[in-house]
Amino acid sequence: MNGEYTEYNPIDRFEHVDTDVSAVVEDTNLPRRLKTRVYKTIEDRDGVSIEHANDIAQAVESQYIDTRVDPLDPVGTVSAQSIGEPGTQMTMNTFHYAGVAEIDVTQGLPRLIELVDARKEPDTPMMTVHLDGEHATEREKAHEVVWKIEATRILALGDVSTNVADMAVQVDLNPETLEERWPTADSVEEVAEEIATTIEGQLGVDTIRKETVIQFGPEEPSYRDLLQLVEELREIVFKGIEEVSRVVIRKEELEDGNEEFVLYTEGSAFGDAIGIEGVDASRTTCNNIHEIFSNLGVEAARNAIINETMNTLEEQGLDDVNIRHLMLVADIMTNRGVIESIGRHGISGSKESVLARAAFEVTVSHLLDAAIHGEIDDLNGVTENVIVGKPIKLGTGDVDLRMGSHTGGGAAD
């Protein structure tokens, strides 16, 4: 039995495991975790014959050894090539998201670069908002959620005109639009009052309201102030999330044959969206990995990176890239508990070796900095050994073979 685990006694722990069975299992090359699972399987079957136990142990061991990465296999290099080669076949720039009406999303190579660079904001942020309960099945209820998400500005609600003679801005609200966008309000009057209050609060002016017409002007008669007020008025968000400029509603079929409404948004504010009533906070996602990270944590960010990179490749018909390569990329990017980019500001820039960093980008400044600070390169990595012309410590490069000048006795002759 393995020395480190002398305390571990399967015969005591498992009722149906006897000395012979445990000897067979312990004889395999499996890690402790998998040996325990073999015991559990045997236990679940209320014990098995010794031949049977041997079959199980052998099968598990051969599967384990088969799927294991070989020692000293350069998995990172293989991943880089496996993602890089299909990358050369990707379009330089494509827009238009397949299937979703009129929402443009960055795709192809620019999107892949954006992901591995861990940009703070994607070029075209978007959210996929799933709904729960009756919001997902009834169109009216789904629209209620739409109006809570899509930013409503004044131009969507009515006409804005400036009266230079009276030095006044006049907003003529459209009652039907108000009814549509505030479905839960009691009356149009109430909504118009709410809008007038918002204008007063945001612009610091007094408003006069007559039914759905709101009028206000600058304190002192000034043409410039008047235009300034109109500018500011256009920016006010009366309802919804400021970042979301547009929402598209779609009916989608679920796996179980039912249909539900799903919202696609242009612009994203993930934290705000999952707090809205009617939004299913367990399935809603966005394409900004930093928003996922700050709201759901590093493990969710890792999942999001894998999903987003894989989807980007799949959209381009490059779905034969093995998912393990993308998992490795995501693992490295989230290894320190935060999202780090691949590249000189992230992983490659934080490498220990001066030569490895200099080989990546901005060679001269790295070498200069290293010289100023008197850095030492221990030549442990791959890149630096390639540079100085030594064998790299990977694969056969890390195995020393020595041929003796004499045999250890008993040599055939």
Added chain:
Amino acid sequence: MVDVTQHELVPEHTILEDDELEDVLAEYDIKRTDLPKIKRADPALPNEAEVGDVIEVVRDSRTTDTAVVYRLVVE
């Protein structure tokens, strides 16, 4: 507030007991600080997790049923 642990992107996070931790470190033959990290402020962490704890994460894996990984809580 929204319960982030219910989100489908968030795998299960549990604090690892000390004796289990020893087995894990022995199996991989590593030190605790060699593990991947997770920030104390991470929203998916259990509330009682403290800096220095090791978290067991049970992921739904794309290549197998579930994959168990470990992260050390930092800062």
